[in-house]
Amino acid sequence: MSVKRREFLFAGLALRPSTRRALVIDGRHNHDWRATTRELKGILESAGFLVEVATAPRTNEELVDFRPRLTGYQLVVPNYTDFGNGGVWNNGLKADFAACVSAGAGVLIVHAASSAFPEWREYNEITGLGGWGGRDERSGPYLYWKNGITIREEGPAEGGHHGKQHPFTVVVRAESHPIVTGLPLMWQHATDELFDTLRGPARNLEVLATAWSDPSTGGSGRHEPVLFTVRYGKGRAFHTALGHSAEAMRSSGFVDTLKSGALWASAN
DSSP: OOOOOOOOEETTEEOOGGGOEEEEEESOOSSOHHHHHHHHHHHHHHTTOEEEEEEOOSSHHHHTTOOOOOTTOSEEEEOOOOTTTOOOOOHHHHHHHHHHHHTTOEEEEEGGGGGSOTTOHHHHHHHOOBOSTTOSGGGOOEEEEETTEEEEEOSSOOOOEEOSOEEEEEEESOTTSTTTTTSOSEEEEEEEOOEESOBSOOTTEEEEEEEEOOGGGTOOSSEEEEEEEEEETTEEEEEEOOOSSHHHHTSHHHHHHHHHHHHHHTOO
16 A cells, blocks of 8 residues: 555644644563654654654663653654563653643554553553453453444453554555545455453553454454544654564554554644
């Protein structure tokens, strides 16, 4: 698929992304965060954002004092997970993050960042859905698409799974939403992990696109949400479950939806 860049109008005014600043927070991840930060930074800069990176220290002792300033940024991108490494943010940074989003900052949640901080209530409200880290029915419902609607499954089960990496088709479900307006209603995505059975609060959440999680690749046998939005206070989050690797992030559909998602999330 070749996706052409689209012009977006929000509240009747053309966005001017060159005036927008984005902060990527990285340093801990169960994926190659160095490579994916480079890709994310490049994509956002190509959309006109001024991008800075705050990298968390290596030791948990130093992490206690890690508190990058979040004010002045229209977009925050946590390219970060705390999988088994004790890398939970300190209470000051947690409070800053929740407060800046609630006040109107945008957030990009990319792939495994959804699975960070399973015990942090506000983060899970902002991400909408996540997996692993002990998530289960207590974390919230599991969402999937069936017969033209989003189904909320409340029953007991662990949250978070994926089969083997493979190319798959992304299907737009909310074609009038600015993030996906003008895109093909279906496109082929690159080889990637396709998350399934993600669970979370799922409040103020709108599913924009899904993908069939094929049992032949170890999937759930359902249409799983891969692009969605969440509103938290005055803030907006765009959540893409795509982007396991730098190579997957170079897919034209990933690039285009990340750009438009960043513009939409930071449009307040």
